[in-house]
Amino acid sequence: MLVADISLVNLRFDGRRLVRREPAAPTLIVVGLPPQHVREEVPGKQDSTADPPGSLEAFTSGVSQLVFSVPPEVESLDLSLTSLLDWERLVPMTVPLLQPGVPASGLPGSVLEFPTRLFLTYDEPVTWTCRPEPHDADGRTGLWHALLNGERGGEALLRALRRAEGRPPVPAHVPLTEANLEDLVTLTSRTELIDADKAPIPLPSAPLRAEQFVATPLGASAHLHGAWDDVSPDAKEQFRTLMRRSPELVAYDHITGLGRDQFVRVVTRGCLSLGHPALLVSEFKRLFVAHKDDGVVAYLQREDRILPREPEVHYGEGTGFPNQGREMPFRVLRITDRVTPPLKPVWPPRPLDRPDAQPQATEPFWVELEGGGDHQFTVLATDHEGRKVSFTTPLVFVPDSRTEDWKALNDLHTSDETKERKRLERPLHGQVMAMAQPPADAPGSTAHAVGELVFTLVRKEAGGGHPLAGMLVVSSAEVRVPALEPFAPEAGDVSVEFDPVYRARGMAAHPARAYLDLKKAVGLDFAAEKAGGLARPNAEVKVITSQAGVVPDMFRTGPTGAVEAADMRDVAKAFDGAKLLGLVDLSALLAPVTTEHLGRLKQLGDAEIQNLLDDAEGVIPAPVLRVRDLADGTGRELRYVWKTKLQKPQPASPDEVFLLDVTRAVLTLDARTAIAKDGGQKTSVEGRLRNVALVIGGVVRVDIADLRFRAVPGNKPDVSASGLEMRFLGELRFIDTLRSALPADAFGSGAYVDVQPWGIRTGYALALPTIGIGVFSLANVSLKAELTIPFDPGKAISFRFSVSERQRPFNVTVSLFGGGGYFSLLVDAAGGIEVEGAIEFGGGAALNLGVASGGVSIMAGVRFEVRDRSVKVGGYLRCNGFLSVLGIVTVSVEFYLELTYEKHAGGSVVRGRGTLTVSVKIAFFSKSVSLELERSFPGAPGDPSFVDCFDEETHWKDYCLSFDGAP
Incomplete structure (x- = not known):
C-alpha cells in the first residue's frame, strides 16, 4: 500500500545507523512519489437516453519529488522505513524564489506535479504528516497517505513553477487548458515583467491555497483554490510589447479524490x-448517470x-x-x-504537436x-x-x-x-x-x-x-416620424440613419440642426384638393431636424464636413414630377438657396415661420414638416409649410405652345393637420401663387397677380384670384385694338374670370353686331378666346380660340352672291390639338313671270377638321333649281357632288359621292327619283398584298414560268 523512491544525500550507513558523510554539508532525504493526478477528457452532455461516450483519453502526471532536510540536531537516523517516513522532524525544502541577478543555490527542492503538467512548490514553510507504519483495522490495511499542512497547521500555500513542456499534446476537451496552466504560473510565481527599456512592472500575485492535499500512491486527494486581482493596463501593454499573452484567470478551484477530478472551477x-x-x-x-445498458x-x-x-x-x-x-x-x-x-x-x-507550441x-x-x-x-x-x-x-x-x-x-x-x-x-x-x-x-x-x-x-x-x-x-x-404620417400614411416605421454632418461635427454644425436621415426618401403624396391646384408638390423629404422638422436632402458639405450651401440638384430631384399649374416641372423653377437662407432653418420657430410668410421677400428655403402640441392640450398639430421664389426656366423649345413666366413668382404652401387625443384629424390647407404669367403660342398672355386656395374641414374649398388679365400679342393684337375702338357694350359679356373648386376659366367673348351697307351685309361674327386651368392633376391646361362657331357661322352677302364660315382652334399642355373650320361661297337668282316662276342657286364650300391625329378635308358643290306653272305643275332638280380626303392612324382614303334628285308634282300627285353614286380609293395601307393577288394552286406555277421558263 506504499510506493515511494527514497534517495539519501550526504548520508552513509555505519553498520548500525545512517550518519552524515560531511558534517557541514546539507543532508537531504529525497522521496519520489507516483503520479498524483490524472487528466481526463470531458465528453459531451450525458443523460439516460444518450449513448455512453465509450473510451475517453486520459493522461497521468509525472512523478512528484519531496525533498526533506535533516536538521543539525538530528545526528543520525535508523535505516528503517519508520525512521525515513518520520517527516515531522524533517524540514521540507522548497524551490527558492530567485530574484533577478541572484544565482541558484543548486540544492534540489520539492516539486509536486499537480495538476498534470503543472509543477508546484511551497510558497511558505509547510509540514508533512504521515503514518510511519501500516494502519490496520478490521483485517484491512489502509492506503498510505501523507497530509500537507501549513506552518501552523492551516492551509498550505503553493506556487507554480512552470508548465511541463515537450510532452505529447493532450485532448482539447479537458478541464484545465494549457492557457490556464500558464496563467497559474504567471499569477503565483511572484515574478515581474522585465523590459530592458522600462522599469519592472509588478503583476497581481497570490499563492494557491491548499485546504487539503493528501499524497497517496494512487494520486492526491486535494482541494486547491486561488483568486487574483485584475492585471493593470500598464502590465497588459507590457505583455503585448513582449509578445506574450496577458493572464485572464480570476479564480481557480480544484477538488480531486485519489488523483481523479471531482470538481474543477x-x-x-x-x-x-x-x-x-x-x-x-x-x-x-463528475456526475453519475444511469444508462439503460x-x-x-x-x-x-x-x-x-x-x-x-x-x-x-x-x-x-x-x-x-x-x-x-x-x-x-x-x-x-x-x-x-x-x-x-x-x-x-x-x-x-x-494544442499544436510541438514542444515549443504556445498555449491557445x-x-x-x-x-x-x-x-x-x-x-x-x-x-x-x-x-x-x-x-x-x-x-x-x-x-x-x-x-x-x-x-x-x-x-x-x-x-x-x-x-x-x-x-x-x-x-x-x-x-x-x-x-x-x-x-x-x-x-x-x-x-x-x-x-x-x-x-x-x-x-x-x-x-x-x-x-x-x-x-x-x-x-x-x-x-x-x-x-x-409623426410629421410624416398625415402626408404618407403608409410610412409607419421608417428606416433612418444618422446624418453625416451630425455624426462628424455635431448637431450645431448643421444649418437645420439635423440629426437623422431617412434611408429612403419619403414622398409627400398631396391630392389636388390639398394643394389648391397651385402645385403638385409630391416632394421627397429625407432629413430629420430638431428645429425645422423634416426637410428634403438639400445640404452640400465641403471638404471639412461643414455645410456650405444647398445643392439645388438634390432639391430639384426631390421635386421631380411636381407640376406648377399642372404645366411646368416645379424642379426646373426652384431658385438657388443661399447659406444665409439655410441659416434660418436653425431658428425656425412658429413666430419666425409666420414672419417669413408675411414678409414679401422672405423665404422658407425647404419644405418643412413640423409637429407640436396644441396650446390647449387637446392634441397635436402637424404642419407642412414652404415658401419659395421661382426662377425663369431654361429656354423653351420653339415648338412649345405654353410658356410660364415666373420671373417674379412666389409660391407658398401651408397645410395644418390637427390630431385630437381621440385620434380624429382635421386638415386645413392654404396655398398662394403670386406674380405668375402664362404665354400661349406667343399670341396670348394671361397675368395672375394673386391666386389663393383655402380648404377648411366642413366647408367647400375657397378659391380666389385677383389681378387676372388676358392680353393678345402678335397677330391677334387687333383684338385688343378692336376692343378699345368699339363701345364697351358692343362685346356682350366681354372679359370674364370664373374661379371654381375644379379650376379657373378666363377669357374674352367678343360678338360683333350685324353690319349692313347697301348690298353688303355681315352678320353673326364673334371672336372668343378662353384659357382653362384645371386643378385636377389628370387634366392639362387648355386654350381655345374661335371665329364664330359651327352651330352659328358668320354670313357675308353682296347682291346675288354670298357665303360664310367658322374657325376653331383648341390646344392643351398635354400636346393635344383640335382644329376645325369651313368656308362656303356661291350665288342665286329667282324669276317670276306671273304664269310661271322659278329660281336657281349654286353653292360650293370647303371643310377641314384635325382631331386626335386624324385629318379630314372635303369639298362640295350643290346646285338646285325649280319651276312652277300656275301652281299646278312643279318641277325641282338638285345636284350634289362631294369629294373628301380622310387620314387616320391606320391609313388614308379618298371618297367621292354624287346625288341627283328630280321631283315632279302635278296637282295632287307627286313623284321623286334619286340617283346616287359613291366611290372610294384607299391609300397605300389599303392596297392588296402580293399574296392576295395570286392563288398558289392555279396561278403560282404560271407566274414562275413567265420568268425565262424557270420552274
Whole structure:
C-alpha cells in the first residue's frame, strides 16, 4: 500500500545507523512519489437516453519529488522505513524564489506535479504528516497517505513553477487548458515583467491555497483554490510589447479524490461586446448517470455561465467612439442579468504537436445557450434625456487576452451575414427614446417611438477608454416620424440613419440642426384638393431636424464636413414630377438657396415661420414638416409649410405652345393637420401663387397677380384670384385694338374670370353686331378666346380660340352672291390639338313671270377638321333649281357632288359621292327619283398584298414560268 523512491544525500550507513558523510554539508532525504493526478477528457452532455461516450483519453502526471532536510540536531537516523517516513522532524525544502541577478543555490527542492503538467512548490514553510507504519483495522490495511499542512497547521500555500513542456499534446476537451496552466504560473510565481527599456512592472500575485492535499500512491486527494486581482493596463501593454499573452484567470478551484477530478472551477475575465466586464465561469463536475445498458457511469460534465462584473457601462466623449459617441444614442447601458443559464461550451483550439507550441486561449464567441440559440441579455438603456428603454440582445464574450484582437471580433460579427444581421437587429416595440442630444432650447425634439435599432461594429479610436478593439454603435433604426404620417400614411416605421454632418461635427454644425436621415426618401403624396391646384408638390423629404422638422436632402458639405450651401440638384430631384399649374416641372423653377437662407432653418420657430410668410421677400428655403402640441392640450398639430421664389426656366423649345413666366413668382404652401387625443384629424390647407404669367403660342398672355386656395374641414374649398388679365400679342393684337375702338357694350359679356373648386376659366367673348351697307351685309361674327386651368392633376391646361362657331357661322352677302364660315382652334399642355373650320361661297337668282316662276342657286364650300391625329378635308358643290306653272305643275332638280380626303392612324382614303334628285308634282300627285353614286380609293395601307393577288394552286406555277421558263 506504499510506493515511494527514497534517495539519501550526504548520508552513509555505519553498520548500525545512517550518519552524515560531511558534517557541514546539507543532508537531504529525497522521496519520489507516483503520479498524483490524472487528466481526463470531458465528453459531451450525458443523460439516460444518450449513448455512453465509450473510451475517453486520459493522461497521468509525472512523478512528484519531496525533498526533506535533516536538521543539525538530528545526528543520525535508523535505516528503517519508520525512521525515513518520520517527516515531522524533517524540514521540507522548497524551490527558492530567485530574484533577478541572484544565482541558484543548486540544492534540489520539492516539486509536486499537480495538476498534470503543472509543477508546484511551497510558497511558505509547510509540514508533512504521515503514518510511519501500516494502519490496520478490521483485517484491512489502509492506503498510505501523507497530509500537507501549513506552518501552523492551516492551509498550505503553493506556487507554480512552470508548465511541463515537450510532452505529447493532450485532448482539447479537458478541464484545465494549457492557457490556464500558464496563467497559474504567471499569477503565483511572484515574478515581474522585465523590459530592458522600462522599469519592472509588478503583476497581481497570490499563492494557491491548499485546504487539503493528501499524497497517496494512487494520486492526491486535494482541494486547491486561488483568486487574483485584475492585471493593470500598464502590465497588459507590457505583455503585448513582449509578445506574450496577458493572464485572464480570476479564480481557480480544484477538488480531486485519489488523483481523479471531482470538481474543477475555472473563472476567466473578459468583456461582453457592449463593453461590460464579465466573468466566464466554467465548472467541471463528475456526475453519475444511469444508462439503460451500461448501468451507472460517471463522467466529467462541463457547465459554463457568464456573470457580468460591472452591469453598468457609460458612453460618451473619450470612450473611443469614432465620432465622440454621437453614433450611440445611449449614455448608459445596464445589463440586468445576474448570471446566464448554462451555455454551450466553447473549447480552445487543440494544442499544436510541438514542444515549443504556445498555449491557445479561448477565442471570442457568441453567448449561446446549452440547448441551442443565443442567450438574450436584457439591457436597460438610458438615453440623452435620462429616459429609460429596455431591449434584449445577444452578445459576444471576449476573453481578456483577446480584447485588442479586432480581426477576431469583426469576423464574429460578419462571418454569417444573414445570421449576424438578425443578431444585430434589436426590436424596441415602439418605446420612445431620444436618438440624439436635443438642443437646450428644444427639449424632446429628438425623441421618437423606435421600432428597431440596428447595431454595427466599428473600430475603436486610439486612446479610447472602451475595453475592446471594436465598439457596437447604432448604424440605423426603424422609427416613427409623426410629421410624416398625415402626408404618407403608409410610412409607419421608417428606416433612418444618422446624418453625416451630425455624426462628424455635431448637431450645431448643421444649418437645420439635423440629426437623422431617412434611408429612403419619403414622398409627400398631396391630392389636388390639398394643394389648391397651385402645385403638385409630391416632394421627397429625407432629413430629420430638431428645429425645422423634416426637410428634403438639400445640404452640400465641403471638404471639412461643414455645410456650405444647398445643392439645388438634390432639391430639384426631390421635386421631380411636381407640376406648377399642372404645366411646368416645379424642379426646373426652384431658385438657388443661399447659406444665409439655410441659416434660418436653425431658428425656425412658429413666430419666425409666420414672419417669413408675411414678409414679401422672405423665404422658407425647404419644405418643412413640423409637429407640436396644441396650446390647449387637446392634441397635436402637424404642419407642412414652404415658401419659395421661382426662377425663369431654361429656354423653351420653339415648338412649345405654353410658356410660364415666373420671373417674379412666389409660391407658398401651408397645410395644418390637427390630431385630437381621440385620434380624429382635421386638415386645413392654404396655398398662394403670386406674380405668375402664362404665354400661349406667343399670341396670348394671361397675368395672375394673386391666386389663393383655402380648404377648411366642413366647408367647400375657397378659391380666389385677383389681378387676372388676358392680353393678345402678335397677330391677334387687333383684338385688343378692336376692343378699345368699339363701345364697351358692343362685346356682350366681354372679359370674364370664373374661379371654381375644379379650376379657373378666363377669357374674352367678343360678338360683333350685324353690319349692313347697301348690298353688303355681315352678320353673326364673334371672336372668343378662353384659357382653362384645371386643378385636377389628370387634366392639362387648355386654350381655345374661335371665329364664330359651327352651330352659328358668320354670313357675308353682296347682291346675288354670298357665303360664310367658322374657325376653331383648341390646344392643351398635354400636346393635344383640335382644329376645325369651313368656308362656303356661291350665288342665286329667282324669276317670276306671273304664269310661271322659278329660281336657281349654286353653292360650293370647303371643310377641314384635325382631331386626335386624324385629318379630314372635303369639298362640295350643290346646285338646285325649280319651276312652277300656275301652281299646278312643279318641277325641282338638285345636284350634289362631294369629294373628301380622310387620314387616320391606320391609313388614308379618298371618297367621292354624287346625288341627283328630280321631283315632279302635278296637282295632287307627286313623284321623286334619286340617283346616287359613291366611290372610294384607299391609300397605300389599303392596297392588296402580293399574296392576295395570286392563288398558289392555279396561278403560282404560271407566274414562275413567265420568268425565262424557270420552274
